[in-house]
Amino acid sequence: MLKTGxxxxxxxxxxxxLSYIILLFIAxxxxxxxxxxxxxxxxxxxxxLLFVAFVIFTLILAKEKKWDFKAIxxxxxxxxxxxxxxxxxxxxxxxxxxx
Numbered sequence: 001m002l003k004t005g006x007x008x009x010x011x012x013x014x015x016x017x018l019s020y021i022i023l024l025f026i027a028x029x030x031x032x033x034x035x036x037x038x039x040x041x042x043x044x045x046x047x048x049l050l051f052v053a054f055v056i057f058t059l060i061l062a063k064e065k066k067w068d069f070k071a072i073x074x075x076x077x078x079x080x081x082x083x084x085x086x087x088x089x090x091x092x093x094x095x096x097x098x099x
Contacts, residue, residue: 005061010094016054017086019047054080
C-alpha cells in the first residue's frame, strides 16, 4: 500500500481522520467537561501536522495525476474538515484509483 502515492495518501488520510476524531470526541470533551486541556494541546498539534501534510500531499498528487478538481481533488480536500470524511473518501474515491 505504501508503494504508490495513492496508497500513501490513504494511510495519511486514515491517520488524519483518526486524529480529528480523537480531537473532537475525546480531547475537547476532556478540556471542557473535566477542565483538562493537555489532551487538546497534544492531539491538536499532532492533528495539525497531519492535516497540513494531508492537504499538501493531496495537492502534489492531484497535480501529478492530473485529477479533476470537482470530481477528485475538491472532495478529497473537503473530507479533511468533515468528521469521518477521510474514511468515506478513501472508500468511494481513492480506493478505485489505486494503480
